[in-house]
Amino acid sequence: METKHQLIVEDTTTKLLRPKQTIQDLEELYSNQQVKRKEFEQQLNKNKLNYGQWLRYARWELDHNHDFARARSIMERALGVNIEHIPFWTQYIQFELIHKNINHARNLLERGTSVLPKVNKLWFLYVQTEEMLKNYKMVRQIFERWLTWHPGESAWDAYIYFETRYDEVENVRNIFKRYIQEFPSGKVWLKWVNYELQNNENDVEHTRAVFQSAVDSLMERNDENFPEIVAKWLSWEVKCMEYDRVKAIRKLLSDETKFGFSTDIQSAVYDAVSETEKLVGEKHAIEESITLKRKAKYKLDIERDKENYDSWWSYIDIIGQSPEKSLIRRALKDACSSVPRDTYKSDKWRKFVMLWIRFAFWEEFDNNDIDTARNVWNECLSVIPHKYFTSGKIWIGLATFELRNDKEDGLTKFRKVMGRALGQMNKIGPKRNILRYYIATERKLVEWDRVRQIYQKWLEYALVFGQNCNGIVKEYLEFESLLGETARYESILKIVFELMKNEDAAPCFDQNEMFNVAISFYTDEMKYDEIRKLYKDVVTTTPSPDNWVSFALFESTIPTADQLEQFLQSNNNAFEVEVGEEQIEKTRGIFKEAETYFKKLSDIEGRKAVLEAWSQYESIHGDEVSSKAVRQKLPKQVKKRRTVDGIEEEYLEWEFPLDTADSVSPPQPTPSINKFLANARKWAESNQ
Numbered sequence: 278m279e280t281k282h283q284l285i286v287e288d289t290t291t292k293l294l295r296p297k298q299t300i301q302d303l304e305e306l307y308s309n310q311q312v313k314r315k316e317f318e319q320q321l322n323k324n325k326l327n328y329g330q331w332l333r334y335a336r337w338e339l340d341h342n343h344d345f346a347r348a349r350s351i352m353e354r355a356l357g358v359n360i361e362h363i364p365f366w367t368q369y370i371q372f373e374l375i376h377k378n379i380n381h382a383r384n385l386l387e388r389g390t391s392v393l394p395k396v397n398k399l400w401f402l403y404v405q406t407e408e409m410l411k412n413y414k415m416v417r418q419i420f421e422r423w424l425t426w427h428p429g430e431s432a433w434d435a436y437i438y439f440e441t442r443y444d445e446v447e448n449v450r451n452i453f454k455r456y457i458q459e460f461p462s463g464k465v466w467l468k469w470v471n472y473e474l475q476n477n478e479n480d481v482e483h484t485r486a487v488f489q490s491a492v493d494s495l496m497e498r499n500d501e502n503f504p505e506i507v508a509k510w511l512s513w514e515v516k517c518m519e520y521d522r523v524k525a526i527r528k529l530l531s532d533e534t535k536f537g538f539s540t541d542i543q544s545a546v547y548d549a550v551s552e553t554e555k556l557v558g559e560k561h562a563i564e565e566s567i568t569l570k571r572k573a574k575y576k577l578d579i580e581r582d583k584e585n586y587d588s589w590w591s592y593i594d595i596i597g598q599s600p601e602k603s604l605i606r607r608a609l610k611d612a613c614s615s616v617p618r619d620t621y622k623s624d625k626w627r628k629f630v631m632l633w634i635r636f637a638f639w640e641e642f643d644n645n646d647i648d649t650a651r652n653v654w655n656e657c658l659s660v661i662p663h664k665y666f667t668s669g670k671i672w673i674g675l676a677t678f679e680l681r682n683d684k685e686d687g688l689t690k691f692r693k694v695m696g697r698a699l700g701q702m703n704k705i706g707p708k709r710n711i712l713r714y715y716i717a718t719e720r721k722l723v724e725w726d727r728v729r730q731i732y733q734k735w736l737e738y739a740l741v742f743g744q745n746c747n748g749i750v751k752e753y754l755e756f757e758s759l760l761g762e763t764a765r766y767e768s769i770l771k772i773v774f775e776l777m778k779n780e781d782a783a784p785c786f787d788q789n790e791m792f793n794v795a796i797s798f799y800t801d802e803m804k805y806d807e808i809r810k811l812y813k814d815v816v817t818t819t820p821s822p823d824n825w826v827s828f829a830l831f832e833s834t835i836p837t838a839d840q841l842e843q844f845l846q847s848n849n850n851a852f853e854v855e856v857g858e859e860q861i862e863k864t865r866g867i868f869k870e871a872e873t874y875f876k877k878l879s880d881i882e883g884r885k886a887v888l889e890a891w892s893q894y895e896s897i898h899g900d901e902v903s904s905k906a907v908r909q910k911l912p913k914q915v916k917k918r919r920t921v922d923g924i925e926e927e928y929l930e931w932e933f934p935l936d937t938a939d940s941v942s943p944p945q946p947t948p949s950i951n952k953f954l955a956n957a958r959k960w961a962e963s964n965q
Contacts, residue, residue, distance in 0.1 A: 332368055339372065348372065349381075363398055370402060382406060390419075394426045401435065408439070430460060437472070446477060457494075463502030466491040470509055481517060488513070504545030511549060540580050544573035568595060583615040586628035593635070602644060609636040613657070622666040630668045633657035637674065647682050654678060663701050669710035672698040676714075691718070699734060706742035707735050720756075728756065739785060740776070746785045751794065763802060770795050774811075788819075805835045816871075822886035825871035829890070832863040833898070861898050868894070872910070881931050885912050910935055 335351040352369045356362070366389050373382040386403040393399060400423045407415045420436045433456045440448040453469045470491060473484045488510040495503045507530060514522050527550050547570040572595045578588035589612040596608040612632045617625040633653065641650035654675040661668055672694060679690035695715045702708060712735050719727045732753040739746045750773055757766045773791055776782040792811065799807045812828040836854045854860075868891040875884035888910050895904040912931040919928060 332365075335368075335372070339376075345376070345378075360392060363393075363396060366393075366399060367402065370406075374406065379410070390422070395428075397428060397431060400428070400432065404435070404439070413443070424455075427459070430465070433459070434468070437468075441472070441476065450483075461494060463491075463495050463498070463500035463506060466495065467502045467506055470506055474509065474513065484513070499539050499542060501542060504542060504549055507546055508549035540573060540577040544570070544577050547573045571595060584617055584625055584629075586612070586615075586625060586632060589615070589632060590628070590635075593632075597639075605639070606644075609639065612636075613660075616660055620662065620665050622668075626661075626666075626668075630657070630661075630670055633660075634670060634674055637678070641678065641682075650678065651675075664704060666705055667698070667701050667708060669698075669708045669714075672708075672711050673714050680718075688722075702738050706744065707738040725760065729753075732756065740782055743785060745787070746773075747787045747790050750786075750791070754794065754798075766798060767802075770798065774814075803841070820874065822871075822875070822883045822890075825867070825874070825887055826890040829864045829867035829871065830894070832867055833860040833894075835860065835863075856898055864894065864898075865891075865903075876936075881912070884933075885931060888912070 332355075335348045335355075338348040338351065339345065349369075352365060352372070355365050356369070366385070370382050370385050370389075373379075373385060383406075386399065386406065389396075389399040390403055400419065404416050404419050404423075407413075407419060416439060420432075420439070423432055424436070433452065437449055437452050437456070440452065449472065453465075453472070456465055457469070466487075469487055473480070473487050477484060488506070491506050492503075492510070495506070507526075511523055511526060514520075514526065530546055530550055550569070572592065575588040575592035575595070578585050579592060582588075593605070593608050593612060596605055599605060609632070613629075613636055615629075617623065617629050619625055633656075637650050637653040637657070640646045640653055644650075654671065657668075657671050658675070661671065676691045676694040676698075679694060680687045683690055695711070698708070698711050698715075702711075712731060716728055716731050719731065732749065736746060736749050736753070738744075739749055750769070754766055754769060757763075757769065770791075773786065774795070777786050777788055777791065792815065795811055796808055799805070799811075808831065812824075812831060815824050816828055833856045834854055837857060837859050840854060840857075868887060871887045872884055872891070875887060888907065892904070892907045892911060895907045899907075910933065912933045914929045915932045916927055917930055918925055920926075
């Protein structure tokens with residue numbers, strides 16, 4: 278044996294090639310074989326589970342030595358290590374098939390399927406081999422043996438596909454019958470249906486029999502393939518123009534009592550029926566199928582989310598068309614049993630409450646069961662978490678119900694319900710709709726004292742819970758005004774202004790709004806001294822420029838005693854005050870007081886605002902002298918300089934001219950030069 282090494286150099290890059298071996302004689306060949314076998318055996322002794330090494334060993338014997346006996350021996354030894362290793366079986370069989378050792382391959386396949394009957398791959402390889410050899414009878418025998426081991430659906434499908442390829446219709450149908458017995462599912466029925474539609478569409482009787490058998494078999498089961506089978510059946514019957522059969526099928530499938538389906542499958546069935554009805558159905562049938570479809574959809578929505586109250590409402594709309602009251606009551610109870618989990622008054626709670634109201638109205642008006650309706654109202658109140666919120670609609674509904682259905686004690690029961698509702702407000706605060714409804718009812722009954730008590734209770738709750746009280750007070754005052762109770766009106770106003778002085782209660786009122794309400798009332802009542810008191814309190818507690826200006830201008834709206842006397846003696850309904858000298862002087866006095874106030878505080882902006890308003894007032898109601906006097910008081914912008922962080926800069930500042938004039942001391946007389954010289958001479962003469 279001679280070994281030759283070659284070195285190939287390409288562009289400074291060297292690549293080493295495997296050395297070539299040349300066998301000179303048989304002795305050298307045998308020696309080489311022994312060395313190679315020894316290497317394989319040594320590797321296998323190290324790890325017998327190295328299945329790749331077994332395959333390489335067997336392939337070497339076949340490719341280099343053409344020794345089938347040794348290769349088979351190696352594969353047999355490998356199977357002895359692990360007889361369940363399927364790749365060895367398939368490689369072993371393929372070795373035999375590649376080299377056309379058919380009988381050896383059959384023996385291996387027979388042996389493999391006997392040893393490992395649950396391994397589908399060996400069975401598939403077996404039937405594929407025999408089919409390639411066109412030994413169809415043997416293929417059927419293998420399939421039959423395979424099926425005795427109860428394999429999965431893939432074995433049955435393979436058997437059916439085999440018979441289908443050779444148009445053995447009866448064989449396929451017989452296999453499907455056994456297939457259905459082994460796997461009685463909608464999936465298998467659907468395979469049979471598809472086979473008949475694709476291959477035997479003209480065999481109407483047999484195809485219809487398959488559909489009927491499928492529906493009869495699956496009617497009591499919850500199979501997801503059932504709607505598809507129904508859709509195909511209806512479509513096929515329409516194609517066959519068997520419209521009467523379509524109607525009969527629809528009628529059968531519309532009877533819910535004959536099915537045990539879940540809601541989603543039932544919804545899919547109704548979809549299939551509805552699509553067919555659109556093609557061949559009458560108007561009534563189409564509407565009925567659409568109703569069933571909607572009903573199934575809402576029912577499915579409810580099953581997915583019990584708190585889907587929109588679907589509950591629509592579902593009850595459909596159920597409500599039924600003449601069976603027990604069915605309607607059951608639907609309403611189911612809807613009202615799905616209590617929201619929110620602890621605040623969410624949209625879900627509002628919709629949930631409306632379902633209860635619908636339930637109560639149905640019992641009262643449709644079912645004429647007053648006692649049950651009363652129980653429904655009270656059950657709803659027991660469900661609502663009054664610790665967090667309450668429902669005014671339910672309280673008002675129950676109170677109205679008692680007032681409507683009890684002619685003797687209805688009013689008493691109504692007030693008890695309203696009293697219970699007011700009691701709940703101790704926890705959650707005032708409910709406007711309850712209070713307003715209670716007040717409106719008592720006003721209709723001319724129970725003024727009760728109305729006052731409710732308003733007072735409302736105001737009390739609002740103060741306790743820190744709510745805005747302006748709206749309540751205005752409603753209360755309007756009520757007293759309509760009754761002509763001016764004394765009560767005034768006393769309420771005084772109480773409110775006392776409350777506004779309280780630090781805890783003050784945030785509950787808009788003081789400006791209450792002030793305007795009081796001004797309007799006292800103006801109508803011509804109690805101007807009371808208005809002056811209010812203004813004085815305002816400029817004391819909130820001395821803003823606007824309040825001072827309002828106070829000043831108000832003085833010009835107060836009529837004099839003579840004007841008031843003339844109005845009372847006249848028959849005029851409108852009273853317009855003419856601004857006279859008396860009003861002007863009082864207004865000037867307030868302006869002067871305001872200017873002095875802001876001047877003491879050194880509030881330049883406040884003083885400027887007051888003077889500008891005063892100047893505008895004098896331009897309308899004053900004369901030239903008074904207007905000029907106020908204009909002289911107005912500040913002017915003066916440009917000044919200052920040093921900030923060592924940098925000199927200019928800035929503008931408001932200065933009041935009269936203040937500057939007052940602050941400058943009067944000029945001292947300049948000594949005469951002649952008098953100075955005369956004194957100097959006297960001093961010089963005296964020193965001589």
